[in-house]
Amino acid sequence: MKKYRILIAKPGLDGHDRGAKVVAHALRDAGFEVIYTGLRQTPEQIVKTAIQEDVDLIGLSILSGAHLQLSKKVIDLMKKEGIGHVPVFVGGIIPPDDVPKLLEIGVCRVFGPGTPLSRIVQEVKEVLEGVTSASGS
Amino acid sequence: MDHKSIARLITLLENTPEKAKEILSNLPRRTAPVIGFTGSPGVGKSTLIDQVIAKLRSSGKTVAVVAVDPSSPFSQGAFLGDRVRMKKHFLDDGVFIRSMASRGALGGLNESIYDVVELFESVGFDYVLVETVGVGQAEVEVRYVADVVVLVLSPGFGDEMQLLKAGIMEIADIYVVNKADLVGTDSLYDQLVSFLTFAGRDVSSVVKTSALNAQGIEELVNKITTLWEKFAETGKLKELRKQRLKHHAENLARRTLQKYLSLADLEDPYEGVEAALRSMCERLKNGQGGGT
Numbered sequence: 064m065k066k067y068r069i070l071i072a073k074p075g076l077d078g079h080d081r082g083a084k085v086v087a088h089a090l091r092d093a094g095f096e097v098i099y100t101g102l103r104q105t106p107e108q109i110v111k112t113a114i115q116e117d118v119d120l121i122g123l124s125i126l127s128g129a130h131l132q133l134s135k136k137v138i139d140l141m142k143k144e145g146i147g148h149v150p151v152f153v154g155g156i157i158p159p160d161d162v163p164k165l166l167e168i169g170v171c172r173v174f175g176p177g178t179p180l181s182r183i184v185q186e187v188k189e190v191l192e193g194v195t196s197a198s199g200s
Numbered sequence: 201m202d203h204k205s206i207a208r209l210i211t212l213l214e215n216t217p218e219k220a221k222e223i224l225s226n227l228p229r230r231t232a233p234v235i236g237f238t239g240s241p242g243v244g245k246s247t248l249i250d251q252v253i254a255k256l257r258s259s260g261k262t263v264a265v266v267a268v269d270p271s272s273p274f275s276q277g278a279f280l281g282d283r284v285r286m287k288k289h290f291l292d293d294g295v296f297i298r299s300m301a302s303r304g305a306l307g308g309l310n311e312s313i314y315d316v317v318e319l320f321e322s323v324g325f326d327y328v329l330v331e332t333v334g335v336g337q338a339e340v341e342v343r344y345v346a347d348v349v350v351l352v353l354s355p356g357f358g359d360e361m362q363l364l365k366a367g368i369m370e371i372a373d374i375y376v377v378n379k380a381d382l383v384g385t386d387s388l389y390d391q392l393v394s395f396l397t398f399a400g401r402d403v404s405s406v407v408k409t410s411a412l413n414a415q416g417i418e419e420l421v422n423k424i425t426t427l428w429e430k431f432a433e434t435g436k437l438k439e440l441r442k443q444r445l446k447h448h449a450e451n452l453a454r455r456t457l458q459k460y461l462s463l464a465d466l467e468d469p470y471e472g473v474e475a476a477l478r479s480m481c482e483r484l485k486n487g488q489g490g491g492t
Contacts, residue, residue, distance in 0.1 A: 065215055066276075066303070091277040096301045101284035108290040112283065115296055117207035145204060 067191050070118040072100045072109040074133045075125055083124035086154060089180040090187065106136040110144055118149065119191055125155040131164055138169045150190050154178070201323045203296060210298055213315040217455065220315040227322035231441075233428040234317055234328045236346025238308060238368065241334025243354040244378040246285035247411040249329055253289055254414075255421045261326035262294040266316055268309050270333045271301040278302070282331060296325065307341025308332035311455065314448040317345060335368060343371040344447035347440050348427050350374045350420075353392070355384030363395040373405060374423055380408040380415065 071087045073080050080102055087097045098116050100109060113121055121141075125133055134153055141147050153165055154174040162173045172186050213220050235252075237245045246267065253263050267282035278301035289295040298316070305311045309332055320328045332342050343349055351372035363369055375396075377389050385408060392406050407423060409416035431437040461473075 066301075068211075087279055091272065091279045092275050094272075094275045094277045096271075096278045096280060098280045098299050099284060100290075101287055104287075104290075108287070111203075111290050112297075114204050115207050115298055117211045 066096055067120070068096045068098065068116060068118045069120045069122060069187070070098050070100065070109070070113050070116060071122045071124065072104055072112070073102050073124050074104050074106055074109055074137060075127045075129050076103060077125070077127040078102055079126055080124065082126070082154060083122075086122065086124070086174075086180070086183060089184055093184045093188075095187075106133065106140050109137055110140045110146070113141070113149060114144060114146060119194070120187065121149055121151045122187075123151060123153045123155075125153060125157075128156070130155060130157055131161060131168070134165055134170055135168045148194075150194055152187070152190070154183075203293075206296060206319070206323055207298070209319055210316055213319065214300070214303075214310070214312045217312055217315065220312070224315060224318055224322065227319070230321050230324060231437075232321045232325055232328055233348065233425070234321070234330065234346045235424055235428075236330045236332065236342035236349045237352060238332040238335055238339070238342045238349065238372075239352035239354075239376075240336070240357065243334075243352045243357070244411045245331050245334070245352050246282040248352055248376065248378055248409060248417075248420075249331055250286045250288065251409075251411050251414050251417040252329065252421055252424075253286065253295055255417050256327055257289075257292065257294055262324070263327045263329060264296045264298075264320035264325040265329045265331065266298050266300055266313065266320070267331040268300045268302055268313070268333050271303050273304070276303070296320070302333050305341075306339070308335040308339030309341050309345060311451055313341075313345055314444065314451065337365055337367045337369075340367060340371045341447070344444050347431060347437060348373050348424055350376055350424065352376045352378050353388060354379040355382045355388050357388060360391045360395065363391055369395075373427055374420070375406045376416075376420060377406065377408045378411055380410045381413060 069090055071083050073083055087099055090097050098118065100112055123134060123137060130153060138151060141149060150171040152172040152174065153170050157173055157175050165173050171190050174183055209223060212223060237249055239245055249265060253265065256263050269278055269280045269282060271278045280299035280301060283297055283299055286297055289297065300310045302310050317328055317330065330342060330346055332339060349372045351368065353375065375392055377385055377392065389406060389408060393403050396403050407416055407420045409420055431440065
């Protein structure tokens, strides 16, 4: 039976991970296996972890304001390493104007402050099931 | 084999264990030291493993780690957080770390652990480290998976009554008093030494470490390596591997039995089950294999 594995990662230099942990907890309670990397990860570390853990989805939590640069770096690196098919969502302090930019970079969903956990869980399920049916596995 | 392929194979082993034989039989058979780390939650197993990896890497050895954390009995989800303690190895190609949820298996591991360890050995890692979930007193499965079992304790673990209890205390080859920077280290160390003396066991198997300050790590790694080499020389390793096969088989048998029982429409729990098992066991004993 397929069990979805989700990586929750904190790229960049901000030192706050309450939000990342709350989201990880909600996904755990929704039945997912959540791998957490801890604070201050480089895009390289995150992509290597995603490869070794063979995850189905990556969630990036970014509060530093560097979400455009960091998300782009992670997604570019994922493509280079051959895991560009794994969807990436971003959560954190994201100005509304940047949401379309993130989507353009290739991020599948953006969750700003105050997003209900139930919505995150719901959309994560949609993304995962969409990916599964698209790849036919 | 590249990390991406190894990672995919582990997922296959975890999700479709019935295909494990097919997957593994295409790989060469190799033997590497398999070292188990067990102990209560919060004694510092992951941080200790982090230091052990660093030590092994400094002598050029490649290391695979599988770290198991518990699955929720309610949602079946899991929070796998052991990696957080092993960050400094994320970019090292000589280290492969895999987090694994226990998925309801008792014993402190995950049912596919035997296959995953075999995979790590086959693809050529020099050492395989297995971290159990933070265990209580009776999760002893790691004894059958690992060649050398390291039990990690820390001050505040409990009184000497704990040391005398059956189960987890008995299965270790090496006892680590971790967090040796804390008060209570010496008294735990002394209690352990007297416990082992009383049990007629090797007192030199106790090591004080402070994983946080990298103290005692060299001594621990030396003990682990020396013991594994001794096991290999004396034939104990062969014995241990035989036991591992048996327990692997036991796991398979349990899983198969559960599968068939869930499909069967029984009117009586005794109906046919014992007879079927007995005839299967007869076949196994006579070396005819378990196939039908």
